[in-house]
Amino acid sequence: MPPPVKKTTIKAKTPVKRKPAAKNKKAAGIPVQWKIAGAGLLLILLSPFYYGYILRSASATWRWILDIGQDTNYRTYKSFNIRIPSGYTVHGIDVSSYQGKINWQKVKAMNEDGVHISFAFIKATEGVLSMDPYFQRNWREAPKAGIICGAYHFFLPQKSGVWQARFFLQTVKVEKGDLPMVVDVERLYGTTPAKMREQLLSFIKHITSKTGVKPIIYTNLSFYADYLQGYFDDYPLWIAHYYQPQLRVGSNTNWQFWQNSDKARINGINMKVDFNVFKGDSTEFSRLLIP
Structure with missing residues (x-):
């Protein structure tokens, strides 16, 4: 049996009182981070790039203000859901x-502040074999509603222009009061610009010889400027250029139609629709129709 353990009494220490921190009468220095930030800001302010940015921003803002002032009627039509x-x-x-x-x-009945649908261009064909599955229905039903129609062909420059024109004419039977036929050319599809223009000219000449009416050329603004300008000036143009108060082309450009939006909402149509304006008034529009 082990001997009894001797108990040792431990005296509790008197708690040490903490002295309050001495007040620093000296003002606190500026943090290092602030000094670095201040130096960086000073460099920016002294930089010519900063002033160049400010001037460019001010210039852009001023141009925007001027545009708004000049185009006060370029506004959103709620029912069409676009600016016109x-x-x-x-x-x-x-x-x-x-x-x-x-x-x-329903398309014909839509009207907001005098803006309503007077005409429709309807896709008929593409290339030498493809016919739009809704063409015949649209070509039949739109005129019944009182809408003036024109048919368009989506042009493939790698295919024969004459063959495409023949296919287009076999599919579409134009009548008095219709809009001229349209050729839609937007891409090169791997061909050279010269080859594209050659086939396009063949297409146009064949349509003109068979109908007696020059077709309208549809394209977008950049494609026109890059590949068509100066080559087809005798033909009426229909140009796509979106979300702008003005179509920015030369005053001598022979444009008749401007596709100014691809996001219109039209009663009677479940998908978004391209929206267009005609350059002239109703009398000039009538003169454009097939006699």
Whole structure:
């Protein structure tokens, strides 16, 4: 049996009182981070790039203010869900199978502050074999609703222009009061610009010889400027240029139609639609129609 353990009494220590921190009467210095930030800001302010940025921003803002002042009527039409440029009285749309089955009576009845659909360009064919599956229905039903129509062909420059024109004419039967036929050319598809223009000219000449009416050339602004300008000035143009108060082309450009939006909402159509304006008034529009 082990001997009894001797108990040792431990005396509790008197708690040591903490002395309050001495007050620093000296003002605190500026943190290092602030000094670095201040130096960086000073370098920016002294930089010529900073002033160049300020001047460019101010210039852009001023141009925006001037544009708004000049185009006070370039406003949003709620029912169409787009901004429509001012100064035009004849408006229309263009459609293809993408828009599906269209209720043309509802399209015709739509009106906001005098803006309504007067005409429609309808896709008919593409290349030498493809016909739009909704063309025949649209070509039949739109005129019944009182909408003036024109048919368009999507042009493939790697295919024969004459063959494409023949296919287009076999599919579309134009009548008095229709809009001229349209050729839609937007891409080179691997061909050279010269080859594209050669086939396009063959297409145009064949259509003109068979109908007696020059077709309208549809394209976008950049494609026109890069590949068509100066080559087809005798033909009426339909140019795509979106979300702008003005179509920015030369005053001598022979444009008749301007596709100014691709996001219009039209009653009777479930998908977004391209929206267009005609350059002239209703009298000039009538003169453009097939006699």
